[in-house]
Amino acid sequence: MKKRMAILTAGGDCPGINAVIRAVTKTAVNDYNMEVVGIEDGYLGLIEGRWRDLTYADVSGILTQGGTILGTSNKANPFKYAVDLGDGKTGFKDVSDETLANFEKIGASVLVAIGGDGTLNISHLLAGKGVPVIGIPKTIDNDVDCTDFTFGFDSAVATAVEGIDKIHTTAQSHHRVMFIEVMGRYVGWLALHAGVAGGGDIILIPEIPYDVDVVCEAAVSRSKKGKKFSIVVVAEGAKARGGDVVVQKVVKDSTDPVRLGGVGSLLAAEVERRTGLEARVTVLGHLQRGGSPTAFDRVLATRFGTEAARQASLGNFGSMVALRGQEIVTVPISDAIGKLKSVPPDHGLMKSALSVGTSFGVKVI
Numbered sequence: 001m002k003k004r005m006a007i008l009t010a011g012g013d014c015p016g017i018n019a020v021i022r023a024v025t026k027t028a029v030n031d032y033n034m035e036v037v038g039i040e041d042g043y044l045g046l047i048e049g050r051w052r053d054l055t056y057a058d059v060s061g062i063l064t065q066g067g068t069i070l071g072t073s074n075k076a077n078p079f080k081y082a083v084d085l086g087d088g089k090t091g092f093k094d095v096s097d098e099t100l101a102n103f104e105k106i107g108a109s110v111l112v113a114i115g116g117d118g119t120l121n122i123s124h125l126l127a128g129k130g131v132p133v134i135g136i137p138k139t140i141d142n143d144v145d146c147t148d149f150t151f152g153f154d155s156a157v158a159t160a161v162e163g164i165d166k167i168h169t170t171a172q173s174h175h176r177v178m179f180i181e182v183m184g185r186y187v188g189w190l191a192l193h194a195g196v197a198g199g200g201d202i203i204l205i206p207e208i209p210y211d212v213d214v215v216c217e218a219a220v221s222r223s224k225k226g227k228k229f230s231i232v233v234v235a236e237g238a239k240a241r242g243g244d245v246v247v248q249k250v251v252k253d254s255t256d257p258v259r260l261g262g263v264g265s266l267l268a269a270e271v272e273r274r275t276g277l278e279a280r281v282t283v284l285g286h287l288q289r290g291g292s293p294t295a296f297d298r299v300l301a302t303r304f305g306t307e308a309a310r311q312a313s314l315g316n317f318g319s320m321v322a323l324r325g326q327e328i329v330t331v332p333i334s335d336a337i338g339k340l341k342s343v344p345p346d347h348g349l350m351k352s353a354l355s356v357g358t359s360f361g362v363k364v365i
């Protein structure tokens with residue numbers, strides 16, 4: 001009987017997931033003569049016992065497709081599974097034994113889990129219960145530790161930059177301060193890269209709590225110098241000095257329930273009130289998770305997927321594939337979880353941004 005490989009995609013979707021599914025499946029079939037089983041909707045499918053065979057034909061032609069053909073969920077943690085207690089109340093229960101039993105039913109020798117921080121945490125805990133896991137780091141936030149880049153990030157940056165470029169023209173025509181709020185959760189990679197690539201005049205990231213006075217000064221000083229508009233790229237996780245993140249909503253049945261959002265609107269209103277400059281806000285939101293992956297992400301996804309399949313054949317379980325410089329390496333999943341990879345204040349791109357006159361909303365970094 002052929003060996004079987006199981007694969008799931010969990011957490012928020014992003015461009016490049018299908019490219020990874022394709023790479024894992026084709027490599028498993030071509031190089032290792034294995035069968036592949038796709039678990040539906042991430043860990044939810046493993047909890048509920050939903051999976052299907054993934055054939056070569058199933059993954060042919062999906063390289064450029066956004067989303068995930070397997071579906072995903074960011075609400076299904078087998079160790080903390082939400083249950084409805086009635087009266088609008090939600091409780092949590094450990095269903096990891098049932099999840100493990102379902103994995104055994106599949107008869108796979110490995111589980112390839114494609115996901116971000118939350119998914120990798122769950123994968124690590126399941127590995128502790130004996131599941132042979134290999135992780136592939138995915139997220140537009142680029143916040144997974146031990147890898148220079150996650151796939152999905154470059155595509156999200158490209159989409160955000162396209163948005164910023166378009167907003168630039170209205171900013172110029174109407175002499176406005178335009179706030180563009182981007183995703184990224186608690187780190188500023190997406191805002192920093194999109195801000196630099198989009199020529200943002202002010203970039204606000206969670207790692208550097210901003211001073212509203214400095215943000216206002218930066219916009220006013222540009223105006224005085226004849227640049228009557230400003231582009232402010234603000235990360236959804238940005239916060240004022242001494243303040244806290246702005247929460248858009250709480251998703252009760254999610255294991256990571258806080259959804260950030262709204263800092264752009266609050267700040268725009270404040271800057272308009274203080275400076276008299278007209279301000280507008282655009283929240284790019286889930287646009288950043290949609291569409292076809294960039295060439296960089298297609299390459300990274302293909303390299304990650306093929307290497308994960310190779311590591312599966314070698315039995316290097318409990319590991320995650322990662323990008324270090326130009327090389328694909330593996331690291332223990334345990335090293336990659338637990339802390340988010342944030343932007344170091346002395347990061348080279350921060351220095352470059354400062355050199356071209358970008359403000360980070362503070363006097364001194």
Ligand code: F6P
Nearest residue numbers: 012139140141183184185259260
């Ligand atoms: O982690 C990816 C991400 O898009 C974050 O940037 C964002 O904060 C969050 O997911 C949004 O989650 P949801 O799709 O549940 O609203």
